[in-house]
Amino acid sequence: MFTFRRIVVAVVCLGFLGVIGAGALYAFNRAYYSSQIAETAAPAPTAGQIARGHYLALAGDCIACHTAPGGQPYAGGLQLNTGFGLVAASNITPDKDTGIGGWTTKQFILAMHRGIGDHGKRLYPAMPYTAYAKVSDADLTDIKAYLDTLPAVHHDVIANQMPFPFNIRLMMVGWNMLFFDLGGQQYKNDPTQTAEWNRGAYLVQGLEHCSTCHTTKNLLGADESGKFLQGTDLAGWWAPDLTSNKRIGLGSWSEDDIVDFLKTGANDRMVAAGPMAEAVHNSTQHLTVPDLHAMAVYLKSLPASDDSAPSPVPANIPAMVAGRAIYAENCAACHALNGTGVPGMAPAFVHSPSVQAQNPENMIRTILAGGHVAATEINPTAASMPPFDWKFTDAQLAAVTTYLRNSFGNAAPAVTADEVAAKRKEIGARATN
Ligand code: HEC
Ligand code: HEC
Ligand code: HEC
Numbered sequence: 001m002f003t004f005r006r007i008v009v010a011v012v013c014l015g016f017l018g019v020i021g022a023g024a025l026y027a028f029n030r031a032y033y034s035s036q037i038a039e040t041a042a043p044a045p046t047a048g049q050i051a052r053g054h055y056l057a058l059a060g061d062c063i064a065c066h067t068a069p070g071g072q073p074y075a076g077g078l079q080l081n082t083g084f085g086l087v088a089a090s091n092i093t094p095d096k097d098t099g100i101g102g103w104t105t106k107q108f109i110l111a112m113h114r115g116i117g118d119h120g121k122r123l124y125p126a127m128p129y130t131a132y133a134k135v136s137d138a139d140l141t142d143i144k145a146y147l148d149t150l151p152a153v154h155h156d157v158i159a160n161q162m163p164f165p166f167n168i169r170l171m172m173v174g175w176n177m178l179f180f181d182l183g184g185q186q187y188k189n190d191p192t193q194t195a196e197w198n199r200g201a202y203l204v205q206g207l208e209h210c211s212t213c214h215t216t217k218n219l220l221g222a223d224e225s226g227k228f229l230q231g232t233d234l235a236g237w238w239a240p241d242l243t244s245n246k247r248i249g250l251g252s253w254s255e256d257d258i259v260d261f262l263k264t265g266a267n268d269r270m271v272a273a274g275p276m277a278e279a280v281h282n283s284t285q286h287l288t289v290p291d292l293h294a295m296a297v298y299l300k301s302l303p304a305s306d307d308s309a310p311s312p313v314p315a316n317i318p319a320m321v322a323g324r325a326i327y328a329e330n331c332a333a334c335h336a337l338n339g340t341g342v343p344g345m346a347p348a349f350v351h352s353p354s355v356q357a358q359n360p361e362n363m364i365r366t367i368l369a370g371g372h373v374a375a376t377e378i379n380p381t382a383a384s385m386p387p388f389d390w391k392f393t394d395a396q397l398a399a400v401t402t403y404l405r406n407s408f409g410n411a412a413p414a415v416t417a418d419e420v421a422a423k424r425k426e427i428g429a430r431a432t433n
Helices: 004-035 049-058 105-114 139-147 170-180 195-205 255-264 274-282 289-300 318-330 361-368 394-405 417-426
Strands: 079-081 087-088 232-234 238-240
Touching: 004 105, 049 139, 079 394, 105 139, 105 274, 195 417, 238 361, 255 274, 274 417, 318 394, 361 417, 394 417
Parallel strands: none
Antiparallel strands: 079 087, 232 238
């Protein structure tokens, strides 16, 4: 009885301290917010600033997340699955009630740099402020000037759909301390590198936020340190390694290969698909060639990730023999018998990083369901790949995938029928006729 009472007292005391702590944190957060957003009236933006802001907003791909399917551009509502629950992107049109119409430029910069929204509301990092923290005040000022020219759309978004305890936004104060506050600073030029390299690093690390998709996340959803752009699984798609790794990264791509891919959605080796096709369509195709070239120079300078190349699966095992026959009859018309593809139309498989990727899921998905080349202004008629789900069994598709991964100079672990079966189920592909 005595111990029980002591426990109750201890719990009540802890609870009380917790409430005081939370209250103090809340009050501090409010005060901090007010101190950060005071500003003197700024001159009205020029037409040049607004045009620059438009370009930068395209680079930041704001429209991709801030537009619901079928909804008004930038009016928010798209739901993002964070792995801890859903969060909907906000309305960032200049509507005063439901958008960011009443916001000052300083308020906007605080949201973009620190993830702090209206009244000190902590944003979830599904909004990539961890990357946008690198962007200069001047660039963010221009983006805000552009957003202010959009039609104001009245659209009330219920942002926070997370379950308890993740729905407590103040928890993000702790998350930021762990993963962000120390590193989350504006980009600083590296004086040992060229101006072009610095421009590329600024864009890739900042507005373009390539790491949102291409960097592995830790258990709490932050970028894993030391794994920058080394590839990761992305809800059913594999976002490949972008370091200079020769086998699975961009080591064998030239700077122009990278520019062509980001500008047109295709190059002589590869075609953008799925989430990357969207990134090209919404964002990278709109960048100037000098900016894309700067990004390529920076990407090519990233040290190669660790990789011990496996030896190729022998060409005479049954799966390889069966895969070769399927390839010759069904695929070679477009991809060519020697795997060289058709430049700008059907991708090549020779020394292909995407074919040798740590995870073969993009290939399996494409062979099952087919796919389209990204449509861009330069490349408007998108070629397509027919689906083969109806035609081949899991074992047959595993054989042809294994064959691609171990021919034309490639070497990568064999693919099993189980992997194909799992993907078939995941994407709702048809069963074999
Ligand atoms: C990967 C998805 C994604 C991208 C890209 C993105 N955002 Fe967001 N943004 C979000 C989400 C999700 C929220 C809501 C977060 C929350 O409520 O915690 C948000 C919130 C915001 C907010 C806070 C609004 C408010 O009412 O509190 C601003 C401002 C904002 N984003 C601006 C931008 C701009 C400008 C860009 C482009 C440079 C951009 N975002 C790109 C996902 C994204
Ligand atoms: C929304 C998520 C997403 C974003 C943002 C994104 N990527 Fe990708 N990327 C992918 C996925 C998924 C693939 C694999 C599909 C494909 O091959 O097109 C891919 C493929 C690529 C490839 C082809 C690599 C190969 O080995 O075949 C390159 C190059 C690339 N991305 C560069 C970039 C760069 C540079 C950025 C930033 C400007 C970026 N990506 C931003 C998801 C993304
Ligand atoms: C009619 C022409 C055509 C035929 C036939 C065809 N493909 Fe494709 N393939 C394409 C096009 C176009 C793309 C690019 C679209 C995409 O990636 O979604 C593509 C993409 C791919 C990719 C993804 C590229 C990469 O590097 O990851 C793979 C893998 C692939 N095809 C394998 C096959 C296999 C295996 C067959 C035969 C069973 C086949 N294709 C038959 C046109 C074709």
